[in-house]
Structure formats: C-alpha cells, structure tokens
Amino acid sequence: MARPPIIITNTLLFSLSGVVALVAVPWYGMSHGYDIWQWGSFLLLFCLSGLSITAGYHRLWSHKAYKAHPVLQGLFAFGGALALQNSALHWAADHRRHHRHVDDNDKDPYSAERGFWYSHIGWMLREYQGEAYGDYSNVRDLHNNSVVAFQHRHYLMLALGANLGLPLLLGLWHGDLLGMLLLAGVLRMVMTHHTTFFINSLAHIWGSQPYTDRNSARDNGILAFFTFGEGYHNFHHLFEHDYRNGIHWWQFDPTKWLIRLASWCGLAADLRSAPEERIELARLEMQLKRAQAQLCKQDDRELWQALLQEEYAKLSQQLQHYYASRKRLLELRKRKALARYDRLKLQLEYRSLRDGFITGKRNWSRLLAGITTRAA
Numbered sequence: 001m002a003r004p005p006i007i008i009t010n011t012l013l014f015s016l017s018g019v020v021a022l023v024a025v026p027w028y029g030m031s032h033g034y035d036i037w038q039w040g041s042f043l044l045l046f047c048l049s050g051l052s053i054t055a056g057y058h059r060l061w062s063h064k065a066y067k068a069h070p071v072l073q074g075l076f077a078f079g080g081a082l083a084l085q086n087s088a089l090h091w092a093a094d095h096r097r098h099h100r101h102v103d104d105n106d107k108d109p110y111s112a113e114r115g116f117w118y119s120h121i122g123w124m125l126r127e128y129q130g131e132a133y134g135d136y137s138n139v140r141d142l143h144n145n146s147v148v149a150f151q152h153r154h155y156l157m158l159a160l161g162a163n164l165g166l167p168l169l170l171g172l173w174h175g176d177l178l179g180m181l182l183l184a185g186v187l188r189m190v191m192t193h194h195t196t197f198f199i200n201s202l203a204h205i206w207g208s209q210p211y212t213d214r215n216s217a218r219d220n221g222i223l224a225f226f227t228f229g230e231g232y233h234n235f236h237h238l239f240e241h242d243y244r245n246g247i248h249w250w251q252f253d254p255t256k257w258l259i260r261l262a263s264w265c266g267l268a269a270d271l272r273s274a275p276e277e278r279i280e281l282a283r284l285e286m287q288l289k290r291a292q293a294q295l296c297k298q299d300d301r302e303l304w305q306a307l308l309q310e311e312y313a314k315l316s317q318q319l320q321h322y323y324a325s326r327k328r329l330l331e332l333r334k335r336k337a338l339a340r341y342d343r344l345k346l347q348l349e350y351r352s353l354r355d356g357f358i359t360g361k362r363n364w365s366r367l368l369a370g371i372t373t374r375a376a
C-alpha cells in the first residue's frame, strides 16, 4: 500500500532544527562559548514553553482539570506558540482523540502500537490521518474561549513572533545575537519538542502500570523529570481530569505545583482530583491481576487463588467502608450543631474502620510478597 504524502513543512522544520541543535549549537559553543546569561535564557524559555504545554495545552484545555484566570491563559497561549506544537485548539483536538481511542491504530493520532518512531515524530511527517486534520468537533467547548480562539486565528504570527522575536530581543540585550538564537531559539525549541514527544512514545513503552493495563500508558519517574511531571502517564490515562499526574508528594510534578501555586495566587480555581478510593481500588485491582498471573504457573494455584480472592474481597470492602465513613465524618463536621454523642460515635466508628483498613493493607502486602517469593 502506498504511504501517505509527506508533510513538507513539518519534515523540514524537525530535520533542520535537529541538525542545527546537533551540529551548530555545539560548534558555536566550542568556538565562541556560551555564558550563564545565555544558559539562563535557554532555561527560562524552556520552562515557559514546556509548562505552557503541560499546564495549559494539556491539563487546562485538553482535560479541563481546573479553571484558569485569563491572564494565566494568555501566558500559556503565548508560551504554547513558543513551543511550536500547533495551536492549543488543534493540539487539544488531537489529544482528546488520543485518550478516546488510545492504542487504536486508525483513530489514535499517535498510537504507540505503531512503534516508537511513529508515536514520537513519524505521525507528524506524513498525512496519516488527513481526514481528521482540522476536525475540531471534539473541542467545541474551546471555540467559545476567546484566548484559545485568538491564538488559533493568529497562530502563525504568534509562533514566528515568539520563536524569532523573543530570542532576537534577548540576543540584542545580551550582545551575542547568534549565540542566543542558537541556544534560546533552536536548542530550546528542539528540547521542548522532543521532551513533549516522549510522552506519546516512551511514556507508552517504558515504565510501570500500577493503575491499569487496559492501555499501553506507563508511569515513569525518569521521564517525569524531563517532562515537567507528565511521566506519570499510566495514572493520567485512567484519571485524565485530575490536575495532578504524580499524585504522591515525592513524585516530581512541577506542573501540579505550578497549578497549585496559581490557585493560591487566585489565578486558578476548581482544581479537580480523582476520589482517593477510586485510585486505591484501581491500584488494588492491578495488584490482584499481577498476583493471579504469577500464580498461573504454580501447581497448587487453586488454594492460593482462593486465598487471594478472599483477601481481595475483604480489603476492597474495608476500603469502601473506610472512605464512606471518612466522607460522613467530613460532611458532619461542617454541620456544627451535631450532638456530642453522635460526633463521638462517628469518630470511634471512623477510627476502627481506619485501623482495620491499615491492618488489611498490611496483610495484603504480606500475601503479595509471599506469592512473589514463591514465583521467584
């Protein structure tokens, strides 16, 4: 079958910028050197363009994980143009298709099932899904957003202005025009491109699947470090409206921190997060699946399977009771006029359910460890 026609603009853009970043940037560095101001400008623009994609294009506009003040939206629209990854409207349309049809080779624009190269960059080099290009029917909500609409209408001007104008101005201020264009212009753009593209490629290939194995998305702390926290992609594909990707405090997710900071400053509101019990249940279900797979090859698997099933049923029930009691307590706390007796009764019930759940989790971990040791 004939391959779809090449998209000349994209192919030229990615290959030429790649060559400049790989050859001209180090050559200029060795012959002239870059100083701290140039590296500082590189880092500043890298963060501006990268975070505009992750916090703006992705979590705000594609997933509506929170609401943002028009000032913040304007900054993301500018930073997104600087990232040179098409308009927010176009990006969000592709991304919503990706979530809806994940791993479907005909409908997912960057299906990881088609391999690393295709999902990383190949999908943009040829007109693979030409019929979907310009189909914005899944982003109707964004048509009414004046910031998104403005950016879409004036995208080319904004993208050129940001990518040439900004490094040019910085170069004039600094004195070394070419050095600044190479570092804060080209190298920064190439780095922003590929770190974002890694989410579509590597984050669907390399890493763990703690929450779901119904799609190829993976959690990967190393990737999260280079992608402003987007490496926790397995969690994200299951809970896509959550403003966080790394849900634990120790997980590196600067996009989450930025959104939180913006909410403290009054620039963001209505931060959405998935209910804790649903997250815990998803993790539990995956642990069960994995343990069952480990037992598959054992001779006395039926005995173990029964024990595993029994403990799973017990723990998932404990989990639901614990969270329901916690919810009741939190709701009643808001109603100040609660009788002392009722409050105490609820607190005692909550504590005993919490302790039961903690013990249940400990037993469950022991059982899983036992199964892993047997399988080894």
Ligand SMILES: [Zn+2]
Pocket: 098, 199, 200, 204, 217, 233, 237
């Ligand atoms: Zn994905």
Ligand SMILES: [Zn+2]
Pocket: 058, 062, 063, 095, 099, 236, 240
């Ligand atoms: Zn997403």
